[in-house]
Amino acid sequence: MSSAVPLPTRRSFLCAAAVLLLPLPALAQEAVLELTPAEAGARAKAGEVTLIDVRTPEEWRETGVAPNATRINLYHPEGPEGFAREVLKRVGGNRNAPIALVCRTGNRSGQAQRILGALGFSRVYNVREGMSGSTSGPGWIARGLPVEACKSC
Template sequence: MTEEVVESRLAGILEERLAEAEREQLGYAGGVTPQEAWSLAQAGDAVLVDVRSGEELAFVGRVPGSVHVAWATGTALTRNPRFVRELEAKLASHGGKEAVALLLCRSGKRSVLAAKAATQAGFTHVFNVLEGFEGEIDASGQRGHGDGWRFHGLPWIQD
């Protein structure tokens, strides 16, 4: 595929997700798969924002090139009251509140809450990365065996 075809395909994905989100009244721009998120970030069309706690990044792993803005902090996952201000500061050089931001958490649930809060604060293109970094808990009580960023073999590093 040519670069132009890839860019057109990626733009089409975002347009589809925006339309779906509007129809479903999600309260944010919609969801993208981990593979789509990686492609968009690599193409420079979006900023991947990890909203997990600092502890999760350090002990579980993180996506290279992503930026970090914790939605909640500490082991109790206390809501970060500065989330919106910190997100705006991290996205300032990428278009601020108009930047395409792809929010990633452990399973795709906290990032929905963060996307809704950002949208309510005036961000216009905030998407949730479906499945999250580790995915859902399976029947054995473990994550990462059926879905999630790492399950799909996408790039990640660990400190």
């Protein structure tokens, strides 16, 4: 019996592509909300933001996850709609709840931010440095911020 995750449907890919290909002027009008890893960690610890790690289970196992982070794989078996449903469930159905998204380098969390924004979520922050760092900065792990082993991934 295979434990492989089903691949997203073609429709899901088309929906995601449509969100990612929004006209640049439309994106420029929207304020891009960002947090540093330290800000995201502190706000999550204080209960001011829901921290969601959008990486894959393999990545969670490899590096661990931030304390207080909810794990919701961006590559949901039901595509972007399934991902958004999981996020909505996690924030109690409140599309205005503050959410901080983190991934490995800030790329997928930025994609997830655009997807959720297009679906009516209004306070979605991107942790641009991610867990492993990027051109935006060294990242959660290199900054020495706490991580916990993911035993149930």
